[in-house]
Amino acid sequence: MTYQTLLYDVTDRIGTITLNRPDAMNATTDEMYYELKMLLADIAIDRDVSCVILTGAGRGFCAGADLKARKDDMTPLERRARHRGILKDILEPLFSLEKPVIAAVNGAAVGAGFNIALACDFIIASEQASFIQAFARVGLVPDLGGLYLLGRVIGINKAKELCFTARKVLAEEAKTLGIVNHVVPHDQLLQEARAVAASIAAASPTAAAMTKTLLNKASNLTLDQMLEYESYATTVAFLTPEYEEGVQAFREKRTPDFAGAAAKGRR
Structure with missing residues (x-):
């Protein structure tokens, strides 16, 4: 356009x-x-x-x-x-x-x-x-x-x-x-x-998206509600290829390629 x-x-x-x-x-x-x-x-x-x-x-x-x-x-x-x-x-x-x-x-x-x-x-x-x-x-x-x-x-x-x-x-x-x-x-x-x-x-796009969404909601929710959202978001984050890449990069003492991991996860 x-x-x-x-x-x-x-x-x-x-x-x-x-x-x-x-x-x-x-x-x-x-x-x-x-x-x-x-x-x-x-x-x-x-x-x-x-x-x-x-x-x-x-x-x-x-x-x-x-x-x-x-x-x-x-x-x-x-x-x-x-x-x-x-x-x-x-x-x-x-x-x-x-x-x-x-x-x-x-x-x-x-x-x-x-x-x-x-x-x-x-x-x-x-x-x-x-x-x-x-x-x-x-x-x-x-x-x-x-x-x-x-x-x-x-x-x-x-x-x-x-x-x-x-x-x-x-x-x-x-x-x-x-x-x-x-x-x-x-x-x-x-x-x-x-x-x-x-x-x-350079950070995980999935984690950044969920973090922003939850922070935007936080002031309008109770602690109970936020903790429930947090439990779902954390579970999702653990299942992403970005998390696997982050752990692997930490073990190998290198900078993680979160964008590359996210792209591979979509294939």
Whole structure:
């Protein structure tokens, strides 16, 4: 598929998605959402991708929704249906993708852009990055899962502050709050993201998928329920060729080839 609003590359089992509307600070449009929907579906079944990086072209990560492209002629019900479609097609698949996703935030992550980054598994930020829940500035409620995701990351009281005030959070404060995992020099952002992604891509894809799924579920389940899920996941992991490869590599004092083992197991 040829993309108009995205760039996509796969190297060494790492898929890199670049939001590519730099003249509009990568603001989202229906076309971008459609292309993300198709790309995420492809990545989900691509056996050659074990980890994903999501970043932005130019000086911003994502400025949120492109207000110039808004549809003013929609009824409230039509607008709700459109929004629910975006959540189902983009937010849920990104959050639940059974491959770790790193947001490499290269500049401003505003509104929906902030929440798209939160839907990733963790964030590496340029020292020039900033984060704004800008919805209150235009009389809107945070969307793209922000009301769910932000409180999980920084706690409900701090989430309320950022949503009500719509103030800018710079990279170092974002790290202090727990929004960002690492802050790096701007010119080293993708290098750092790729180094982290490489270490993840070298791990067992089956174990990574199950670990991500269970961690995403953990805060909504009781300990009893989580332990039951864990028992099933651990049993499955013991039965994978990746586990056999890991044990064999440990005995032979070498680096395991988990991707190769997984590929052999599919034959």
